[in-house]
Amino acid sequence: xxxxxxxxxxxxxxxxxxxxxxxxxxxxxxxxxxxxxxxxxxxxxxxxxxxxxxxxxxxxxxxxxxxxxxxxxxxxxxxxxxxxxxxxxxxxxxxxxxxxxxxxxxxxxxxxxxxxxxxxxxxxxxxxxxxxxxxxxxxxxxxx
Amino acid sequence: xxxxxxxxxxxxxxxxxxxxxxxxxxxxxxxxxxxxxxxxxxxxxxxxxxxxxxxxxxxxxxxxxxxxxxxxxxxxxxxxxxx
Numbered sequence: 001x002x003x004x005x006x007x008x009x010x011x012x013x014x015x016x017x018x019x020x021x022x023x024x025x026x027x028x029x030x031x032x033x034x035x036x037x038x039x040x041x042x043x044x045x046x047x048x049x050x051x052x053x054x055x056x057x058x059x060x061x062x063x064x065x066x067x068x069x070x071x072x073x074x075x076x077x078x079x080x081x082x083x084x085x086x087x088x089x090x091x092x093x094x095x096x097x098x099x100x101x102x103x104x105x106x107x108x109x110x111x112x113x114x115x116x117x118x119x120x121x122x123x124x125x126x127x128x129x130x131x132x133x134x135x136x137x138x139x140x141x142x143x144x
Numbered sequence: 145x146x147x148x149x150x151x152x153x154x155x156x157x158x159x160x161x162x163x164x165x166x167x168x169x170x171x172x173x174x175x176x177x178x179x180x181x182x183x184x185x186x187x188x189x190x191x192x193x194x195x196x197x198x199x200x201x202x203x204x205x206x207x208x209x210x211x212x213x214x215x216x217x218x219x220x221x222x223x224x225x226x227x
Contacts, residue, residue: 017185022157022170029170029179070187078183 003036004028005114006080007123008043008106010144015074024122024144032079038119039080042109044071085109089116099138100131111139161185 004027006014013020014028031037048067075082083089092112097103100111107128114121120140121128132141159181161168168181 014184015187017161017168017188022159025159025181025184026157026170026172026179029181032182033179074183074187077186 002118003034003038003120004031004142005038005040005083005110005117005119005121006043006078007110007121007125007128008046009124010122011039011043011074011078011080012047013124013144014078020144021142024142027120027142028078028122035079035081037078037080038083038117039071039075039078040083040110040113041085042106042113044068046106047071083113083117083119085113089113092116099135100127102127114139 006028010020010024010028012018014025028037044067047070051067089109089112092115093105093108096108096111100107102108107125110121110123111128111131113119115138120142122142122144123129124144128139129141129143132139156173158171158173159168160171161184168184169178170181171178
């Protein structure tokens with residue numbers, strides 16, 4: 001396994017010490033030790049979108065921090081490497097909806113990243129888990 | 145060290161933490177390997193996710209509904225829809 005890519009939900013919950021599947025935690029620890037743990041700039045984008053929610057009861061509490069600071073501090077804390085999104089990932093992301101059935105841009109870019117970089121995604125995303133179950137040749141996934 | 149023993153579905157893994165999450169380790173009872181969980185809980189309390197955010201669903205779509213934008217609009221012809 002060349003490496004792990006944390007989905008945004010996995011990154012948020014890991015940093016918050018939320019309960020995660022033990023097998024996922026061990027895989028993350030192993031990837032950290034091997035320096036093969038990755039996060040995507042898409043997660044910064046998704047975090048920035050999440051805090052745009054207008055209802056304060058329905059958006060993450062950053063204690064005054066913005067998404068950029070959270071992402072930079074979080075990535076550094078977990079020792080993850082940043083995936084570079086180049087044209088190969090962008091082009092693959094455009095093909096993902098044909099297989100995935102959803103055009104959610106965040107999901108498409110994360111799935112495309114796993115395919116181009118040969119990574120396993122760690123996520124609790126239901127549709128992604130369904131895709132990985134139906135097409136294990138297409139998406140390698142560790143549920144968290 | 146205050147230990148927090150967690151029972152996974154197989155009881156295979158044990159997590160030990162000093163409480164701040166920054167020195168957590170995880171042990172695989174089958175292999176005996178112990179690994180540090182670097183950064184586990186490092187931003188605990190700083191990024192509290194409230195009930196309104198369902199992180200198991202597309203975040204862009206949820207934020208789009210709240211802001212009036214629709215960043216998760218269907219993709220047509222292999223290209224993201226522009227707004």
